[in-house]
Every structure is written in C-alpha cells, then in structure tokens.
Amino acid sequence: MWFPRLASDRALRGCPVEGPFALVARQGNAERLHCLNIAAEQAGLHRGMGLADARAFCPELISRPARPEQDARFLAALRRWATRWCPWVALEGADGLVLDISGAAHLWGGEAALLEDMRARTAALGLALRLGQGAGRGAAWARAHFGEPDSPLETLPVAALRLEPETCTTLERMGLRRIGDLAGAPRAPLARRFGPALLMRLDQALGRLPEPVSPAPEPVHYGLRLSLPEPIGLLSDVMGATARLLEALCPRLQAQEVGARRLLLSLRRVDQGSQQVELRLAAPMRDAGRILPLFERGLAEVDAGFGIDQLRLEATLVEPLHMQQSGLNSPARQDERRAELITRIGTRIGLENVQRFLPADSHIPERAFLIAPAAHSAPESGWRSTPPRPLRLFAPEPIAASGATPPQRFRWRRMLLHTARATGPERIAPEWWLADEAWQSGMRDYWRIETRQGRRLWLFHTPQNPGWFVQGEFA
Amino acid sequence: MPGRPRAFRPPGVCLGPPAAYIARMFAPLPDPFQLRPARVHEVCGPGATAFAAIMAACSGGDILWIGEAWQAGALHPPGLVAFLDPARLLLARTENQTDSLAVAEEALRDGGLALVVIEITRPLDLRQGRRLQLAAQAGGATGLCLIPEGMGSNAAETRWHAAPVLDAHGMDSTPMRWEIKKNKSGTAGAWHVRWDEQARHLHVVSPAGERPGSAGLPG
Numbered sequence: 001m002w003f004p005r006l007a008s009d010r011a012l013r014g015c016p017v018e019g020p021f022a023l024v025a026r027q028g029n030a031e032r033l034h035c036l037n038i039a040a041e042q043a044g045l046h047r048g049m050g051l052a053d054a055r056a057f058c059p060e061l062i063s064r065p066a067r068p069e070q071d072a073r074f075l076a077a078l079r080r081w082a083t084r085w086c087p088w089v090a091l092e093g094a095d096g097l098v099l100d101i102s103g104a105a106h107l108w109g110g111e112a113a114l115l116e117d118m119r120a121r122t123a124a125l126g127l128a129l130r131l132g133q134g135a136g137r138g139a140a141w142a143r144a145h146f147g148e149p150d151s152p153l154e155t156l157p158v159a160a161l162r163l164e165p166e167t168c169t170t171l172e173r174m175g176l177r178r179i180g181d182l183a184g185a186p187r188a189p190l191a192r193r194f195g196p197a198l199l200m201r202l203d204q205a206l207g208r209l210p211e212p213v214s215p216a217p218e219p220v221h222y223g224l225r226l227s228l229p230e231p232i233g234l235l236s237d238v239m240g241a242t243a244r245l246l247e248a249l250c251p252r253l254q255a256q257e258v259g260a261r262r263l264l265l266s267l268r269r270v271d272q273g274s275q276q277v278e279l280r281l282a283a284p285m286r287d288a289g290r291i292l293p294l295f296e297r298g299l300a301e302v303d304a305g306f307g308i309d310q311l312r313l314e315a316t317l318v319e320p321l322h323m324q325q326s327g328l329n330s331p332a333r334q335d336e337r338r339a340e341l342i343t344r345i346g347t348r349i350g351l352e353n354v355q356r357f358l359p360a361d362s363h364i365p366e367r368a369f370l371i372a373p374a375a376h377s378a379p380e381s382g383w384r385s386t387p388p389r390p391l392r393l394f395a396p397e398p399i400a401a402s403g404a405t406p407p408q409r410f411r412w413r414r415m416l417l418h419t420a421r422a423t424g425p426e427r428i429a430p431e432w433w434l435a436d437e438a439w440q441s442g443m444r445d446y447w448r449i450e451t452r453q454g455r456r457l458w459l460f461h462t463p464q465n466p467g468w469f470v471q472g473e474f475a
Numbered sequence: 476m477p478g479r480p481r482a483f484r485p486p487g488v489c490l491g492p493p494a495a496y497i498a499r500m501f502a503p504l505p506d507p508f509q510l511r512p513a514r515v516h517e518v519c520g521p522g523a524t525a526f527a528a529i530m531a532a533c534s535g536g537d538i539l540w541i542g543e544a545w546q547a548g549a550l551h552p553p554g555l556v557a558f559l560d561p562a563r564l565l566l567a568r569t570e571n572q573t574d575s576l577a578v579a580e581e582a583l584r585d586g587g588l589a590l591v592v593i594e595i596t597r598p599l600d601l602r603q604g605r606r607l608q609l610a611a612q613a614g615g616a617t618g619l620c621l622i623p624e625g626m627g628s629n630a631a632e633t634r635w636h637a638a639p640v641l642d643a644h645g646m647d648s649t650p651m652r653w654e655i656k657k658n659k660s661g662t663a664g665a666w667h668v669r670w671d672e673q674a675r676h677l678h679v680v681s682p683a684g685e686r687p688g689s690a691g692l693p694g
Contacts, residue, residue, distance in 0.1 A: 337587045345581055348577055349574050353544070354567050355566040356562070357555075357564060369551075369561075385556070388557065389551060389554040390554045391550065393549060393554070394549070450641055451641070453641075455521055472551060473524075474525075474639070
C-alpha cells in the first residue's frame with residue numbers, strides 16, 4: 001500500500017480546504033513544497049518546487065508547514081489499522097505499508113476482493129492509495145509506485161527497482177529502460193559495472209531472493225477501563241472500582257515481569273468532566289492490595305459532582321520487577337516497606353521532596369554533597385574523611401572584624417561572643433573551572449572558633465578580599 | 476599532669492562500654508539518655524542538632540529528618556559523618572509545618588524507622604502534640620522534635636536542653652551540657668557529656684570545675 005499524498009491528505013483530513021493546497025518544508029534556506037493535493041498538481045506544481053515559484057504559478061495556493069513527526073505517527077496508526085486484513089504489516093519507507101497477505105487473502109474472498117476492500121476503506125478515510133501486489137516486497141513496491149496491481153513487471157521502468165537515481169540514469173543511457181531489458185542482460189557485466197546492489201534489487205523484484213516482512217512489535221499496553229451502568233460518588237465505591245481495575249491490571253504486569261512506577265487514574269463524570277489522579281511510586285510495585293491504599297489520599301480530593309460513570313487506569317511508567325521469593329523478614333521486604341513509606345509521604349509532599357544525601361567529589365563545602373530524590377537513588381557510602389565540618393551550614397553571614405587572625409570578640413546574630421580557642425586556618429581555594437557567585441571573593445581560610453559562651457562556629461576569612469564571615473555551626 | 480578526663484560514673488549508670496560494643500556500628504546510650512521508645516520527645520537549645528545526631532547515631536536504624544524547605548541553616552552531611560553514616564538518613568522537605576506534622580505522623584505510624592526527627596518552627600498545640608504521641612505509640616517509633624527555645628508542647632514525653640560548653644583546659648572540643656527540663660516518667664537532671672567520634676560512643680564527664688586535678692579554675 002503506497003499513500004502518495006500521505007502528508008497532505010493527513011493535513012486535509014483535519015481541516016479540509018478547496019483548491020490547490022501544499023505542505024511546505026524548509027530545506028536549507030529555501031521553503032520547498034513537500035506534498036501537494038490533486039488540485040495543486042493539476043495546476044502544474046510539483047514536489048521540491050520553491051514556494052515562491054509555486055506562488056507565482058498559482059496565486060491561490062494555500063500552504064501550511066509540514067509536520068513529518070505527525071505524519072510518522074499517522075502512518076504508525078495506519079499500520080495498526082491495517083492489521084485488520086492480515087497480521088504481518090510493516091512500514092515501507094515514510095509513506096507506505098507492506099502486508100504479507102499469503103494465507104490471509106482467502107478470508108476476504110480472494111486477492112482481488114481483498115484489494116477492492118482496501119481501496120474502499122482507504123477512500124473512506126480520505127487517503128489517496130496506490131496498491132501493488134507481487135510475489136515479494138520488490139514486485140509489490142514496483143507495481144504500487146510505477147504500475148497497476150497486476151501489470152507485468154517486465155514493462156515497468158528500471159526506477160521501479162528501488163535503485164539510486166544515478167544508477168537509473170546510467171542504465172537508461174545504456175538503453176536498459178525496462179526491467180525486462182535488465183533481466184535479459186548478462187549478469188556478470190552488470191555486477192562488475194554496478195556492484196551487487198543492482199542485481200540484489202532485481203532478484204528481489206523477480207522473487208528470486210526472499211525479502212521477509214517483519215511486523216513492528218506491538219507495545220504492551222497497561223491500561224484498563226471500567227464503565228459503570230450507574231454513576232457512583234461515594235469514596236468507598238470509587239475505591240472499590242479502583243480495586244477491581246487494579247486486580248485486573250496487576251496480573252498483566254506480573255505476566256511481563258514489570259512493576260508500575262507511575263499510575264494514572266482518570267475518572268469521567270456524567271457531565272463529561274474528567275479528573276485525574278496520578279500516583280507516583282517510590283519503587284516498582286504490582287501488588288494490588290498494597291497499591292490500593294496509596295490511592296486513597298488522591299481519590300479523597302476528587303470532586304465527584306453528579307457521579308462518576310467511567311474509570312480508566314493506566315500504568316504510564318513501568319520498570320522491570322523480577323519475581324522474588326518472599327521471606328518473612330528479608331532485606332528485600334524491608335526495602336519494600338521503606339519504598340512504600342516514601343510513596344505515602346510522597347503523595348503528601350511530592351515524591352521529589354523525599355531526599356537523601358549522596359557524597360560528591362569536591363572540596364568546596366557547599367558542593368561536597370548532593371541531595372537526590374530518595375525514590376530515584378540508592379544510598380551511597382564513601383564519604384571522605386575531612387577536617388571537622390559543621391553540622392549546620394548556612395549562607396555566609398558577615399561579621400565586623402579585620403586582620404588575618406580570628407577576632408578576639410565579635411558580634412553574630414546579635415550575640416556578643418568571645419573567642420576562647422581558634423583552630424585553623426584551613427585554606428580552601430575556589431574551583432576556578434566553575435563560575436560560582438559565592439566564591440567570587442577568592443580563596444578562604446576557615447577557622448573553627450570555640451567561644452567562651454559555648455557556641456562553636458565555623459568562620460572564614462577571605463585574604464584576597466578582606467572580610468570575615470560565619471558559615472556554619474558545630475553542634 | 477591532668478590527663479584525659481576520667482569518666483564520671485553516676486550511681487546505677489553503666490559506663491565504660493566493653494570493647495565489643497565499640498567495634499560495632501553503634502553503642503547503646505548510657506541509661507538516662509535513652510529516649511523512651513514509642514514516644515515523642517523534644518529538645519531545644521543551641522546544641523539540639525548534635526543531640527538529635529547522637530540520638531540518631533545510637534538508634535541503629537534508618538532515620539527520617541523532616542524540615543521545612545525554606546529554612547536556612549540546612550543539615551550539612553560532611554558534619555554528620557562524625558556521628559553517623561549519612562546513608563542512613565532520609566530527608567523530607569515540606570512546605571509548611573502542617574505538612575511536616577502530617578509526614579511525621581505517617582512515618583511514626585509506619586514504625587519502620589528508628590527515629591523521626593521533626594524540626595518545629597511554630598509552637599505545637601496540645602492536639603498536634605497528642606496526635607504525634609498517639610502515632611508514635613501506634614507504630615512503636617521514636618520521635619524527636621527540634622523546637623525553638625520555649626516552644627515546648629505539653630504532650631512531649633521529655634524535654635531536653637542541649638548546649639555546647641567550652642572545655643577550657645583539655646584540647647577536646649565536643650563537650651555539651653544536656654539537661655532534662657521535663658520528664659513525664661522520671662526525674663530531671665543535668666549532665667556534661669562528650670561524644671567520642673572514633674568509638675561512636677557518648678561519655679559522661681564531670682563538669683570542668685569539679686574535675687579532679689583541675690585546680691585554679693576561673694569563676
């Protein structure tokens with residue numbers, strides 16, 4: 001199946017226009033026509049034409065920007081749709097499908113009836129279609145692009161062999177215009193002149209070389225829907241419905257050995273309003289009995305209005321979760337409990353706000369550690385032993401002092417403190433390869449100050465830019 | 476020569492841990508400092524963070540530390556290394572105190588954590604304090620609130636005041652004064668303690684002025 005005007009047909013399906021229409025893609029610095037409808041082709045336009053030239057030819061041309069990614073998605077949808085005729089459907093280039101109908105044609109009353117059905121249904125979708133049929137992919141491609149579904153291969157031009165344009169030109173200059181000419185020519189000189197690719201394509205078209213159709217794998221879908229005959233509104237009823245959905249979803253997860261990491265529950269109300277509850281789990285899970293209580297908080301916030309008559313549950317993110325033998329008090333069980341607690345806390349404050357410290361490789365105090373979401377990181381040891389560091393670290397707070405040695409007394413946070421003992425200095429130079437605003441003032445000499453009042457503070461002096469600051473507190 | 480301070484042994488308190496304990500990851504705390512499990516306790520004063528870190532170090536399990544995201548003076552993990560492995564610590568950063576209390580209740584009720592530390596910024600009323608207490612009893616976990624001075628709740632099991640003190644003579648720089656100001660099921664008291672970083676053990680020492688061999692003290 002070749003859709004010669006796939007892109008423009010797709011664009012026109014959503015928003016039909018009368019008269020010439022073209023999709024425009026940007027190539028280099030020029031806007032060129034990417035795909036046209038019939039009216040535009042009849043007006044004398046062709047693909048690859050500059051938009052300015054096309055406007056000059058045909059002033060009433062309507063154009064829109066091309067969207068190749070949407071076209072690809074549309075073709076993927078068509079591929080799924082085409083499995084109605086046979087299970088072996090694969091993509092062919094950017095605008096075609098190839099179906100292996102051997103063994104499936106008789107279900108539709110023979111090959112001719114099958115092709116007729118394809119034509120009728122595609123026309124109903126509003127798509128231009130050219131069909132080709134053959135013993136192999138090559139033959140079908142050649143007939144779809146250059147002939148009729150049953151035209152003899154020998155009469156088709158050599159371009160129908162899926163060759164490079166230069167090869168085609170050379171072949172035509174040599175007088176080999178049709179596939180029949182090529183098939184009759186001696187093979188050895190052709191292979192010597194054009195390499196093995198030409199003969200491979202020829203053999204594929206004539207059915208001498210097999211070319212299998214490999215269908216794209218169908219992604220497993222973890223979504224379920226429950227429609228109710230009567231709307232429900234009580235929390236316990238909605239929880240019950242969710243439980244039924246979960247009980248159906250979890251075996252599906254189990255079969256694939258995956259666990260849900262993110263679940264989305266969409267509730268449709270009778271007035272067509274839709275609400276969604278998203279549950280993010282700290283670890284992959286597929287135990288319906290344990291996931292259900294986690295939904296309670298989200299569901300309690302749903303406004304049921306006049307009632308909910310449809311629920312849809314989908315695992316939008318899954319992760320591999322292998323089967324494990326369960327013990328009574330194994331470490332895995334404890335990890336599961338921990339993950340469950342993180343999830344429960346996460347439903348209240350957001351999963352990214354449950355964090356843990358990870359060591360980082362830097363001698364700058366502020367960057368010697370990382371804070372990572374606990375749900376997406378494993379605990380890590382390997383903290384380097386450093387000179388004593390404060391328990392609390394804050395943004396540097398300036399104090400009035402001067403000189404390179406610590407002040408005998410100073411005022412900090414409206415307290416008058418007397419230095420009893422000072423340990424230091426520990427010089428820390430900025431990481432010059434990183435631009436850090438806080439370290440603009442150059443290197444720092446850190447001192448541990450024990451005050452007569454008891455407080456133990458972490459002070460630093462910036463010799464390059466004289467000043468004293470308090471940055472942390474021990475204990 | 477006035478050497479290292481000799482351990483002061485209050486009657487009935489077992490001190491001087493056997494070597495086997497020191498070799499372990501954590502050593503049990505001396506008796507008066509063991510927070511009663513399944514209750515919520517409070518600590519205030521400038522040494523409250525170190526108090527919480529020592530309690531966490533001696534609890535032998537995972538710790539959840541709940542704080543509000545906007546608070547300045549965040550916990551500094553390289554400083555925690557002297558007390559415990561920061562890998563045992565989970566942090567919860569909340570938006571306001573209501574969220575903090577809800578998270579604390581959830582964690583206490585779960586019971587899988589050794590200690591739940593809650594940084595309090597506004598005084599708890601009796602209802603909030605009681606709810607925490609009930610959650611701790613239900614889950615069997617211990618809670619510890621870091622409160623600003625004078626913001627204690629009546630529901631707390633014990634209230635401690637922790638402050639660092641200057642050891643004017645020794646070169647040791649970790650002495651602290653811990654005082655029980657309120658105790659629902661025991662007596663109040665005050666101790667001078669010192670954290671031993673290598674052994675990860677808490678030693679009770681006599682205050683500097685009462686130490687044998689330390690003559691000529693100021694004041």
